[in-house]
Structure formats: structure tokens, C-alpha cells
Amino acid sequence: MEDFNINYYAHHTRFIYCLFQNYSNMNNLGNCQEAFEKVSEESLLRDFMSRAYYTVFLKARNEMFLSDSVSHSDVLNQLDPKYKNMFRDLKTFRVDADYKTDYPITYPLKNDKVKGQYYLERLISIMDKFLSATGEQLAYSHVTLRENKKRKFLIGEI
Amino acid sequence: MINQLENMEYKANNPLLTTLVASFMATGSVFAGYIPNQSINYTGMVHENYDYQATKQSTHISNIITNNIVFDTSTTIEKTIIEKIDSVFGYKVLDIEKSSLTDDEGTFSIYTMLLDLETRDYSKLLDEEWELSEQLGLYEQNIILRFV
Numbered sequence: 370m371e372d373f374n375i376n377y378y379a380h381h382t383r384f385i386y387c388l389f390q391n392y393s394n395m396n397n398l399g400n401c402q403e404a405f406e407k408v409s410e411e412s413l414l415r416d417f418m419s420r421a422y423y424t425v426f427l428k429a430r431n432e433m434f435l436s437d438s439v440s441h442s443d444v445l446n447q448l449d450p451k452y453k454n455m456f457r458d459l460k461t462f463r464v465d466a467d468y469k470t471d472y473p474i475t476y477p478l479k480n481d482k483v484k485g486q487y488y489l490e491r492l493i494s495i496m497d498k499f500l501s502a503t504g505e506q507l508a509y510s511h512v513t514l515r516e517n518k519k520r521k522f523l524i525g526e527i
Numbered sequence: 528m529i530n531q532l533e534n535m536e537y538k539a540n541n542p543l544l545t546t547l548v549a550s551f552m553a554t555g556s557v558f559a560g561y562i563p564n565q566s567i568n569y570t571g572m573v574h575e576n577y578d579y580q581a582t583k584q585s586t587h588i589s590n591i592i593t594n595n596i597v598f599d600t601s602t603t604i605e606k607t608i609i610e611k612i613d614s615v616f617g618y619k620v621l622d623i624e625k626s627s628l629t630d631d632e633g634t635f636s637i638y639t640m641l642l643d644l645e646t647r648d649y650s651k652l653l654d655e656e657w658e659l660s661e662q663l664g665l666y667e668q669n670i671i672l673r674f675v
Contacts, residue, residue, distance in 0.1 A: 442630070442631045445632075451657045457635070458673065461637075487675040488675055491675055494649030494652075494653060497650065
């Protein structure tokens with residue numbers, strides 16, 4: 370079930386990303402369609418940012434043998450600093466995407482749409498790095514990783 | 528109008544009218560030739576718009592440099608980071624934005640940098656970002672780099 374969740378989120382996020390790119394590439398549209406495109410672009414981007422974060426959260430949680438009820442902070446605390454930075458990156462964008470309604474998130478850096486596109490590519494790349502990483506790569510402490518695995522084994526979750 | 532003249536010529540079968548129709552048709556074809564020219568002009572306008580956007584973007588970049596938004600940050604961490612990015616990886620920084628983030632581990636300064644690259648391999652850039660962080664000990668100083 371956990372693997373299904375990760376795969377579901379990964380595919381869902383990729384799907385949203387592809388939709389966003391397709392919408393962005395459509396330039397010769399009428400006014401109504403343009404308006405529709407702008408709204409869709411915004412909501413698709415927000416959806417993409419939010420799902421990208423949950424995808425890596427689930428992946429990190431499962432690879433590090435943490436329980437389902439673990440908090441997001443616990444996952445962050447056990448990550449290697451390199452992945453921690455990327456995790457923080459996605460988390461910031463997730464919070465912006467879900468809660469910041471005072472400006473369009475399609476233009477995250479000084480209202481420049483080009484840079485917004487760079488952000489998207491960066492986020493999908495971070496997601497790829499997380500999805501291809503093993504527990505040993507993601508975890509800061511291998512001792513803690515082994516303890517987590519042992520605990521999960523003892524309670525019969527693995 | 529040309530169709531009407533052709534009909535008239537057909538009906539009247541008059542040599543003078545035929546000459547007149549021929550000259551009108553020749554003029555008409557010249558006139559008709561203007562229509563594709565107009566579309567060429569229109570295409571030209573589109574090209575002008577693209578040029579305008581490119582100019583606008585490069586102006587924006589030159590403003591960053593001439594107004595010293597990036598480079599007048601002497602003795603600050605921004606300058607060190609910008610110089611290191613150039614010397615280690617050979618990338619120029621076009622724009623820089625500082626923001627902050629607070630979580631369980633403290634408050635972090637995030638430096639988001641727009642790099643002067645035609646194509647971006649983010650997998651490589653993310654590794655380079657971390658490499659530089661380690662080199663400069665930025666993580667210990669609660670500084671996070673973002674290359675975009």
C-alpha cells in the first residue's frame with residue numbers, strides 16, 4: 370500500500386507537471402481560453418508543488434523505516450543535510466502553494482514567469498533525486514536507520 | 528470587381544473591354560500581391576515583439592549589473608557565494624533573492640540565484656549547489672543555496 374501511495378503521488382505529480390507544461394506551451398489562444406489557461410496554470414502549479422512535497426515525504430518516511438504516524442519534523446530531522454535542504458525547499462513551496470493566496474504563485478521570483486518555469490524543473494529534479502535514493506543515502510545516521518528498521522520489524526510492519 | 532469585368536467582357540466580347548479587363552486584372556494582381564505583403568508585415572511585427580522581449584530581458588540583466596544590485600554587496604556572504612559560483616563552476620549569477628525560513632532546526636537564510644545558463648541540468652545543479660554549501664560551510668551558518 371505504501372509503495373502504491375508513492376507511485377500514485379509520483380505519477381500524479383508528473384501528470385500535473387506535464388499538464389502545466391502543455392498549458393504553458395499554448396500561446397495562440399483566444400481571450401476566454403487565455404483566461405481559462407491562466408486559472409488552470411495557477412491551480413496546476415499549486416497542485417504540482419503540493420504533491421511534489423508529499424511524494425518525497427512518503428518516500429523518505431518509508432525508506433527510513435519510520436512509522437505512518439510520524440510527523441514531518443521527525444522525517445526532516447533524520448534526513449542527511451543534503452536531502453534536508455531539498456526537503457525544506459519542497460516544503461517551502463508546498464506551504465506557499467497551499468496557503469499563500471495574496472499573489473499568483475506562477476511567478477514565484479520577482480514576477481518573472483521564466484524563473485517560475487525554472488522552479489518547476491528544479492522541483493521535478495528534486496523529486497527524482499528522492500525517488501531514486503535509498504534509505505542509506507537519505508538517512509543522516511545509519512545507526513538510527515537500523516534502529517528504525519528493527520522497531521518496525523518487532524511490531525510486525527516489515 | 529474583376530469578376531464583374533470578366534462577366535462584362537464575356538457578354539460584350541469587345542476588344543477594348545478585353546484590354547481594359549486585362550489591365551485591370553494586372554493592376555488587381557499587383558493589388559492582390561499586397562495582401563501577402565501585409566501578412567509578411569504582420570509576421571514582421573510578431574518578430575519585432577520577440578525582439579522587444581529579448582531586449583527587455585537583456586535590459587533587465589544589464590540593469591542588475593549596472594545598478595549593482597548583485598555586485599555591490601562587498602564583504603557580504605552574497606559576494607563570496609557569487610564569486611565562488613563563478614570560479615568553481617564558471618556560472619554567472621544574473622539575479623539573487625534572499626528569503627528566510629524557520630523550522631525546528633532554526634532560522635535559515637535562503638539565497639535563490641538565477642544563473643546565466645542556456646540549458647539547465649538540475650540534477651547536476653542540485654549536486655553543485657550542495658558541493659558549494661559544503662565548501663563554504665554554509666549549512667553550519669544556516670544558509671541554504673538555491674540555483675535556478
